[in-house]
Amino acid sequence: MKPLNSVAFKLSLLTCLFVLGIIGLMSRRLLISNEETLIAEMRVRSEFFARSSREAIFPRLDPFTLHFQVAELLKEKAVTYAAVVDKDGKILSHSDPKLIGETLKDPFSQRVGQADSSLLQRVIDAKRKPAYQISAPILIGSRRVGAALVGFNQSSIEGALKGTKRQILFIAAAATTLAVLGTVFIVGWIMRPLLRLASAAREVGRGNFNVQVDLKSRDEIGVMAKAFNEMTIANSLLFATIRQEKEKLETIFHETREGMVWTDPSGKILLINPSARTLLGCRERAVDTLEGILSTYTAKPGIMELLEGRTRITPVEFQRSGPKVLILSGVCDRLGHGRTSGFLFIFHDATLEKRGETLSRNFLALVSHKLRTPLAVALGFIDLMHQDAKDLNEFQKKALQKIKDEDEKLRSLVEKLITFSTVQSPENIVLERLPTSLSEALETALKTLSNQISDKAVKIAWPREDFKKLPLVQGDPLLIKETFVNLIENGIKFNPADQKEITIAASRENGYVRLTVKDNGPGIPSEEHPKLFRKFYQIDEHFTGQIPGMGLGLAFVKNVVEAHGGKAGMHSELGKGSEFFFTLPLDS
Numbered sequence: 001m002k003p004l005n006s007v008a009f010k011l012s013l014l015t016c017l018f019v020l021g022i023i024g025l026m027s028r029r030l031l032i033s034n035e036e037t038l039i040a041e042m043r044v045r046s047e048f049f050a051r052s053s054r055e056a057i058f059p060r061l062d063p064f065t066l067h068f069q070v071a072e073l074l075k076e077k078a079v080t081y082a083a084v085v086d087k088d089g090k091i092l093s094h095s096d097p098k099l100i101g102e103t104l105k106d107p108f109s110q111r112v113g114q115a116d117s118s119l120l121q122r123v124i125d126a127k128r129k130p131a132y133q134i135s136a137p138i139l140i141g142s143r144r145v146g147a148a149l150v151g152f153n154q155s156s157i158e159g160a161l162k163g164t165k166r167q168i169l170f171i172a173a174a175a176t177t178l179a180v181l182g183t184v185f186i187v188g189w190i191m192r193p194l195l196r197l198a199s200a201a202r203e204v205g206r207g208n209f210n211v212q213v214d215l216k217s218r219d220e221i222g223v224m225a226k227a228f229n230e231m232t233i234a235n236s237l238l239f240a241t242i243r244q245e246k247e248k249l250e251t252i253f254h255e256t257r258e259g260m261v262w263t264d265p266s267g268k269i270l271l272i273n274p275s276a277r278t279l280l281g282c283r284e285r286a287v288d289t290l291e292g293i294l295s296t297y298t299a300k301p302g303i304m305e306l307l308e309g310r311t312r313i314t315p316v317e318f319q320r321s322g323p324k325v326l327i328l329s330g331v332c333d334r335l336g337h338g339r340t341s342g343f344l345f346i347f348h349d350a351t352l353e354k355r356g357e358t359l360s361r362n363f364l365a366l367v368s369h370k371l372r373t374p375l376a377v378a379l380g381f382i383d384l385m386h387q388d389a390k391d392l393n394e395f396q397k398k399a400l401q402k403i404k405d406e407d408e409k410l411r412s413l414v415e416k417l418i419t420f421s422t423v424q425s426p427e428n429i430v431l432e433r434l435p436t437s438l439s440e441a442l443e444t445a446l447k448t449l450s451n452q453i454s455d456k457a458v459k460i461a462w463p464r465e466d467f468k469k470l471p472l473v474q475g476d477p478l479l480i481k482e483t484f485v486n487l488i489e490n491g492i493k494f495n496p497a498d499q500k501e502i503t504i505a506a507s508r509e510n511g512y513v514r515l516t517v518k519d520n521g522p523g524i525p526s527e528e529h530p531k532l533f534r535k536f537y538q539i540d541e542h543f544t545g546q547i548p549g550m551g552l553g554l555a556f557v558k559n560v561v562e563a564h565g566g567k568a569g570m571h572s573e574l575g576k577g578s579e580f581f582f583t584l585p586l587d588s
Contacts, residue, residue: 209236259347445484
C-alpha cells in the first residue's frame, strides 16, 4: 500500500490539522490578550513617566533631567516616541528635538490639557497602520502643570511580542510533531491486526477456507476477528456442501437419459450432456450454438423466439424430414430482476410416442365409428321387438328392456369416444369460431342433462340474469356446450350426497371470463389433483364407487378450453366439495 494512501497518513494529516487549528485559535487569543496587557502596561508607564517628570519641571524647569528621562523611556519595549508638555500645550521635551518649543493644538492635545486622568488615542499613521498615543497629567497636588505623552504603533507592538510569537511557533511545531508521531504509532498499532485480517481475507478469496486469525484482544477488532474466524468455518462447510451438490448435479446432468443443453442468453452452448449429443446427432463433432444444431429441424415457436423471450415457456416439438420428432420439454431461464442469465433446454425423443399417439387416435376413431353402425341396428330391432311385445312373457320383456338400457349406455360411450377423438390434442382441434352466448350454451347443456337432473333431484343454482349480461365470446358453441355438460355431469355422477347441489358462476378477470361449476360432493384427495385431467383416468373405485364412464370428460374439457386460448383447473378439499373452472378469452 502506498504511504500516502494509508490510514496512518490520513489520520496523521487530520490530527496535524486539528492540532494546528487549536494552536492557531489559542495563539490568536493569547496575542490579543498580550496586546491588551501591553497597552495597559503603557498606561502605567505613562503615569510613572508623568510622576518622574514632575520634579524636572517644578519648581523650576530642569531640561537636562527631563531629556534624560525621555531618552530612558524610549528604551522601553514598543515605545516609539515620548514627550512632556506644559499646561498650555508647549513641548518642553520630546524624543524628536526638532519639536521642542512648539505648541500642540490638535483636539487630542487640547483634551490632554484638561484631563485629570490618562487618555488613550488610536490613529492611523502614514503607513496606514494603527498607532496609539497615551497621555498622563503631571499634577502638583491637585494642580495640573503639564502632561506626559507616550506613543507606540502596531509594528512596535508586534516587535515587542516577537519573542512570544517565537515561543508559540516552537510550541506549535513541537505539539504537531508529537501529535503526528503519536498518531502514526497508535494507528500503526491499531492497524496491525487489520492487516492480518486483510491477509487472511485474501487467502479466503483464493479458496483457502481453513485460515484463522489468532487475536486475543477483546476490543472491536478482536470481535471482528472472532466473527471472521466463524465466517471462514461456516464458508468452509457451505462450499464443501456446494461442491458436493455440484458433483451430484454434474453426475445427474451427464448421466441422465434426457438430452440437456445449457446455453448463455445468446444461445451459445456452455454445457451439453452425452444424451443430448446422441439425440441431436453431434457426438463426434464440435458444437457451438443450439440454433446451428437444430437447423435441420422445424419448430413453432423457433429457438430464437425462445431465446429472445418473445414466447412463453411451453413444450415445443422439433421435427425434421422423416419420422424424427424431438420434444423440448422445458426451458429454465429467469433468475430474477428481469435479467436472463442463460437457458437450460431438455430434449427427449418422442418419435415413438407421437407414432403411438397417432395410431391410438386413429384406432379410437375407427373403433368408435365401427361400433356405431351395429349399435344402431341392434337398437332399431329392439325398438321393433318392443312394439310387438304381446307374444313375449314377462321375463323376456324385462330382459329386452335391460338389453336396450345397456345398449343406450354403450351408444352414449361410443358417441363420447367419437367426440373425444376429434379433440384429443388442443393444437389439432378445428374450431368453428362464432359469437357465442355463454348463457345460451349453459341452458342447452342443462336441457341435455335434464333427465339426469330430474331423476336424481339435483338442485342447480346459477345467476341467469348475470350470465345474460356477459359479453359474447368467439368460440365453438357445440364444444363450449359439451364443456358445460361434462363438468355438470361429473358433479352429478361423482356426488353421493342425498341432496345434490350444483352451483354455476361466472366472473370477468383481466380480459377473460371465468366459469366455475361447484358441487357439494365429498371432495377429491390432493394426491389425485394432478391426474384428473388425463384421458382415461378415474379415481379409485373405493373412493367414488362403481361409476360408469371412461375418464374422458375432464380431458375433453382441458383440450377444448386450451384450443380456445383459455385454461382449465380445479380446487377441492376433502369434505368441502369440488370446484372446477375454465377461462375463455373475451372478444376484444
